[in-house]
Amino acid sequence: MNDDAMNLRARNKQATREAISRAALHLAIEQGPNGLALVRVNDIATAAGVSPRTYNNYFSSREEAICAFQADQSRRAGQALCSRPADEPLSEAVIEAMVELYTNPEPDKTGLRMIMSTPELEGEALKAFTMAEGPLAEAIAARTGTDLRHDPHSAVMAAAVAGAVRVAGRYWLGPGSTESFATVLRRTLSCVFPSAPPD
Amino acid sequence: MNDDAMNLRARNKQATREAISRAALHLAIEQGPNGLALVRVNDIATAAGVSPRTYNNYFSSREEAICAFQADQSRRAGQALCSRPADEPLSEAVIEAMVELYTNPEPDKTGLRMIMSTPELEGEALKAFTMAEGPLAEAIAARTGTDLRHDPHSAVMAAAVAGAVRVAGRYWLGPGSTESFATVLRRTLSCVFPSAPPD
DNA sequence: CCGCAACTTGCGCGCCACGCACCTGATGCG
DNA sequence: CGCATCAGGTGCGTGGCGCGCAAGTTGCGG
Known part of the structure; x- marks a missing residue:
């Protein structure tokens, strides 16, 4: 039947998770950066149409619920890099993978700034x-054929890449940013790869 | 008088903070990685010789108390780099500053692993x-004479350095590590500076 | 020697994480 | 098609915790 790569059961689970996360972020935005304490678990659950008890079957803190989207996205980082063509240079593959991952969809500036x-x-x-x-x-270790356990290069590079993404976020959210997130991302990521071509 | 760079009052405050943090970490180690919930705030406060109420004048969560040392250490990162001689190459200055900062004193392997x-x-x-x-x-921007607000290089490098420190920690805590933390740190940090001399 | 300001402490309130037991609806099988 | 099973949602109760408030206490400066 309708096993669209997922049981109906699992589908509802994912939907509920998303609903709760959505509601949490929405309420948080309403209250502003200094009103996080005013976002009661009860409100989140009600807004998501579930019981408060159900809410923390999914999340064990408001923060976790609000940032669930970022968490889900990060989980896909490895796969994103793996799905780049194998003949692409490492730097380009990483940059394009991250751009693809973090601009699809275009991030919600309001939510992120919050x-x-x-x-x-x-x-x-x-x-x-x-x-x-x-x-x-x-993924990097696999691409470069190095041993992750004995060679720290891939781990350090991964950390640097993640850091560059965060820095890009900070710049993009800053006051004077007229550029698209993808542009900023490419710039910060190219700092990580000193030999990367300017384009 | 006895203004050893600090009022007696502030000194006691610092001592209390350290006592609480120490007690918290000690109790956490006793309970093991899966028993964090069993470390009651009450126990921490008692062990530190203060009231439970006082405990959260200093920290607002067990986790914060336990990791206070790492937090304090990180606060000194900028100063650590600034206090390197100005004629040192950037890469060497950063590496030596971090080694100095994070191996003084030699980190507590048990606590960190916990x-x-x-x-x-x-x-x-x-x-x-x-x-x-x-x-x-x-500090990096100051050294390289770049503008932190318009040039992401320093921010990205800082993130990469911090990442390298964390990666070094992971490797050092791993099973097969006979080397000193300083050695591991130097290795991961040198990954960040591709042009860094082998020594 | 005095008053101020900083720090500690006890009290109390509201919130929240989580275990337990029950219910409902999806699933898989004969 | 109907039944046994089970995963997940929900209500309830409990213990812990963050924090505001209002004293009590102690170092510090005049």
């Missing part, structure tokens, strides 16, 4: 971005 | 390490 200007949320987002490092390091 | 193998603590430690990026970026 997150990055709220210390507690910033911490959670940091965790989320860092989740990308492991898979990224593996 | 922290890095406990998800919630790992997140907090991540926040702590990331606190170093801002000051580091400023």
Whole structure:
């Protein structure tokens, strides 16, 4: 039947997760960066149409719920790099993979600005971005044919890439940014690869 | 009088902070990576010889208390780089500054391993390490004479350096590490500076 | 020697994570 | 097609915790 790569069951689960996360972010934006404490778990659950008890079957903190999207995105970092053509130079592959991953869809500037200007949320987002490092390091190691366990190069590069993405976010959210996120991302990422061609 | 660079009052404050943090880490180690929930705030406060209420005048979560040392250390990252001789090449200055900062004193392997193998603590430690990026970026920008606000190079490099430190920690804590932390640190940091001399 | 300001502490409130038990609806099988 | 099974949603109860408030205490400067 309708096993669209997923049981109906799992589908609903994913939908619920998204609903809760969506509601959480929305409410957080309403309250502003200094009103995080006013976003009650009860409100989130109600807005998402589930029981408060169900809410923390999915998340164990407001921050986690609000940043769930970033977390999900980071989980795909490894796969994003792996799906680049194998004959592409490493630097180009990484840059294009990250641009593809983090601009699809174009990030919600309002939501991101809210997150990055709220210390507690910033911490959670940091965790989320860092989740990308492991898979990224593996993918890089696979591409360069090095051994992840004995050669720190891939791990360091993965960390640097993740860092560059975060820095790009900060610049893009800053006051004087008329450029697209993709542009900023390419610029910061090219700092990581000193031998990278200017384009 | 006895203004040893600090009022007696501020000295006690610092001592209390350290006592609480110390007690927290000690108790956490006792309970192991899976028993973080069993480390009650009450126990920490008692062990530190203060009231539970006082405890969260200093910290607002167990995790924050346990990782306070890492946080304090990261705050000094900028200063560490600034205090390197001005005629030193950037890469060497950064490497030596970080080695100096993170091996003085030699890190507590047991405590660190505990922290890095406990998800919630790992997140907090991540926040702590990331606190170093801002000051580091400023110091790097100052050294290279670039404008931090319009040129992302220093920010990206700072993030990469912080990442390299974290990666070094992971490798050093891993099973087959007979080397000193300084050695591992130098190796990962030199990955960040491709033009860095082998020694 | 005195008053101020900083710090600690006890009290109390509201929120929240989580275990437990029950219910509902999806799933898979004969 | 109907039944046994089970994953997931929900209500309830409990213990812990963050934090505001209002004293009490102690170092510091005049």
